[in-house]
Amino acid sequence: MGTTALLIECPPAEVEAWRAELWRRRAAGELAAAEIVPGARTVLIDGLDDPAAVAALVAGWAPPPPADTAVGTLLTIPVVYDGPDLADVAALWSVPVPTVIHRLATTEFRVAFCGFAPGFGYLTGLPATLAVSRLATPRTSVPAGSVGLAGPYAGIYPTASPGGWRLVGRTDVTLFDVSREPPALLAPGTAVRLVAA
Amino acid sequence: MSLEVVRAWALTTVQDLGRPGYAHLGVPRSGALDAPALRRANALVGNPPSAAGLETTLLGCSFRLPAGGVIAVTGAPARITVAGAAAAFDVAVSVAAGALVEIGRATAGVRSYVAVAGGVAVPPVLGSRSTDTLSGLGPPRLRDGVVLPVGPSQPIEPHGIPEGSGAGAAGRVPAEVTLAVRLGPRDGWFTAAAVETLLTTAYTVSPNSNRVGARLAGAALTRADAGELPSEGVVLGAVQVPADGQPLVFLADHPTTGGYPVIAVVTDVTALAQARPGSTVRFHGPER
Numbered sequence: 001m002g003t004t005a006l007l008i009e010c011p012p013a014e015v016e017a018w019r020a021e022l023w024r025r026r027a028a029g030e031l032a033a034a035e036i037v038p039g040a041r042t043v044l045i046d047g048l049d050d051p052a053a054v055a056a057l058v059a060g061w062a063p064p065p066p067a068d069t070a071v072g073t074l075l076t077i078p079v080v081y082d083g084p085d086l087a088d089v090a091a092l093w094s095v096p097v098p099t100v101i102h103r104l105a106t107t108e109f110r111v112a113f114c115g116f117a118p119g120f121g122y123l124t125g126l127p128a129t130l131a132v133s134r135l136a137t138p139r140t141s142v143p144a145g146s147v148g149l150a151g152p153y154a155g156i157y158p159t160a161s162p163g164g165w166r167l168v169g170r171t172d173v174t175l176f177d178v179s180r181e182p183p184a185l186l187a188p189g190t191a192v193r194l195v196a197a
Numbered sequence: 198m199s200l201e202v203v204r205a206w207a208l209t210t211v212q213d214l215g216r217p218g219y220a221h222l223g224v225p226r227s228g229a230l231d232a233p234a235l236r237r238a239n240a241l242v243g244n245p246p247s248a249a250g251l252e253t254t255l256l257g258c259s260f261r262l263p264a265g266g267v268i269a270v271t272g273a274p275a276r277i278t279v280a281g282a283a284a285a286f287d288v289a290v291s292v293a294a295g296a297l298v299e300i301g302r303a304t305a306g307v308r309s310y311v312a313v314a315g316g317v318a319v320p321p322v323l324g325s326r327s328t329d330t331l332s333g334l335g336p337p338r339l340r341d342g343v344v345l346p347v348g349p350s351q352p353i354e355p356h357g358i359p360e361g362s363g364a365g366a367a368g369r370v371p372a373e374v375t376l377a378v379r380l381g382p383r384d385g386w387f388t389a390a391a392v393e394t395l396l397t398t399a400y401t402v403s404p405n406s407n408r409v410g411a412r413l414a415g416a417a418l419t420r421a422d423a424g425e426l427p428s429e430g431v432v433l434g435a436v437q438v439p440a441d442g443q444p445l446v447f448l449a450d451h452p453t454t455g456g457y458p459v460i461a462v463v464t465d466v467t468a469l470a471q472a473r474p475g476s477t478v479r480f481h482g483p484e485r
Contacts, residue, residue: 002462005432007382012427019221035220037430039454044430047217114223115428115454118332122428159333176222178322178334184222 005046006055012124015112016189018043021061031057038113038188040122074108075190077156078197079147081105083167085135089149092132103130104168105196109154111186119158119176121186128152138164145171147194154194156186171197198264198315198347203297205339206256210328210408211317212310213249216335219323220453226433227329228449230408230470231308234272237361238312241269241289243353248316249326251339253309255473257300258339260311265294266347267314271361273306273471287361289314289353306471314350330408331450373399373477374468376446378436380482383426383458387438391418395436395460396482400444404474408450410437411469413478417442418460431455434463436480 001007010018019038022045025031031054034047048054081101090097103126111121131152139162142148146157148165155165158175171194175185186192202209212235215228229235229252236246244250251258257275262268269289270277277284280296292298300309319326319336328335339345384392400415418438431437435447437457446463448470461482463469472478 001382001459002379002432002434003464005462007429034217035430037220037453039429040427042427042429044220044432046220046430046432113428113454114221115452116223118219118222118224118334120223182222183219183224183323188221 001044001051004048004051005044006048006051006058008043008045008058009041010043012041012112015039015041015043016110019188025061040113073191075185075192077171077173077192077194079105079169079171079194080197081169083147083169085148085166086168089132089166089168093130100168101196104154104194107194109192109194111188111190111192112153113188114184114186116155117158117161119184119186120155121184121188121190123154123186123192124152126152126154132166134164135166138162142167143170145173145175147171158184169194198266198349199262200313200317200345200347201261201263202339202341202343202345203259203261205258205341205343206253208254209258209339210252210330211249211319211336211339211345212252212327213325214247215327215449216323216325216329220430223332223453224323224334225329225331225450225453227325227327227335229310229327230449231272231310231361231467233359233467234308234361235310235312236359237287238269238271238310239316240358241271241287241353242267242312242314243351244312244314244316248312248348249319250313250317251311253300253303253311255303255307257302257309258311259297259299261295261297262292262313262347263295265292265296267291267350267353268298269312270300270309271312272308272310273303275303275309276301307473308470313347314353315348318346318348329450331452373479374472375479375481376466376469377464378461378480378482379464380461381459384460386420386422386426386458387460388419388421391420392460394418395444395480398479400478400480402469402472402474402476402478403443406474408448410448410451411446411466411472411478413444413446415443418444420458426456426458428454428456431459432462434466435459436461436463
């Protein structure tokens with residue numbers, strides 16, 4: 001990808017294993033990269049002097065062992081499930097609202113990748129059958145801390161911004177703080193529960 | 198030491214070499230769009246390459262140094278005056294305490310860079326003093342009357358002044374910008390004709406361009422695969438093609454992941470950072 005980057009394509013279930021493996025190799029001094037960025041089905045390695053040489057190396061590393069442990073401990077985020085789109089999600093899932101809340105509150109999510117805004121993690125863990133479409137007309141402003149669903153993902157808005165995710169709840173937790181290291185609470189690989197507050 | 202902004206005009210920001218290392222958390226790289234020009238300005242006033250300066254946009258800016266100091270202006274050439282007297286572009290200039298420094302409209306290019314000896318010393322955020330116009334990290338865009346801290350200056354080292362960009366050191370901006378690209382990673386999502394179109398036709402820089410990306414107008418690039426691309430990491434210079442088929446070349450404040458296919462990646466975006474709206478852009482490749 002360009003002259004300084006490499007894009008590894010893999011099944012979604014292997015992205016986290018690749019990310020963890022590449023970070024481990026970078027920490028061990030085997031990989032000199034400025035950025036290792038997971039996506040839905042890819043891991044980007046950027047800031048390389050010689051991407052072709054790294055591609056040859058990576059081919060020798062594949063396949064990495066499956067990542068069976070999440071980064072750090074399980075993070076618990078208290079969520080007030082009173083979002084304006086809760087009833088719509090219940091209709092899309094063909095279940096009552098309390099069942100939606102129960103499913104969300106008991107799912108073990110994992111941060112698959114970040115994007116959209118600093119500290120916005122795309123959380124996987126819901127079955128594909130529960131994927132919901134985005135709002136046809138995005139809201140012009142979504143408050144910080146709003147918990148939403150879009151496609152197969154759950155996510156929490158770190159700051160107020162426009163957005164088209166279906167809002168199911170809200171949290172007071174600070175998701176991004178530049179004085180923290182790492183600044184994002186929801187870094188890739190983190191395991192998360194969105195418990196009912 | 199400080200710098201007092203008198204006129205910031207439409208968009209003047211503090212920029213250094215950016216905020217790498219946090220893309221996995223959704224933090225854009227940011228930093229000077231014409232990084233070679235900022236490096237040169239810093240070298241001219243004896244600053245390290247990583248020092249923060251000002252990046253202007255088309256209209257220039259004006260300021261005072263209440264304690265005096267040394268400045269250099271590079272990047273887009275502009276008329277410079279200090280206390281009303283003409284001053285030189287692309288050299289170190291001594292500024293008396295309180296004198297008004299006016300950087301005029303760019304006579305070519307878009308972005309002029311002002312380095313002040315000691316560097317603009319706003320508190321760094323995640324290792325950088327750059328204003329990120331996409332995420333809001335870093336200092337806010339400058340307003341009239343804002344006072345910025347300036348760090349202690351070093352003696353000027355006359356050796357090792359790096360070349361600026363084509364717009365900077367030579368004071369020339371070509372009427373037509375030619376950008377080397379490597380195809381991919383998603384060129385396969387486009388028709389062969391679209392790839393041929395990208396590499397053979399002229400595009401025009403749109404007025405909607407900004408620090409996030411240079412929006413180009415021209416022949417639409419047609420998709421062979423109409424599916425939705427799962428979000429993936431993107432890089433500086435990525436040529437992303439949204440639904441309307443008009444390419445967008447990512448500049449420093451680009452989002453870290455994107456859901457539109459990237460047909461090619463521009464090897465060096467510096468010339469694009471200085472390309473005015475209405476300029477002609479051509480891509481050449483197709484080295485992969």
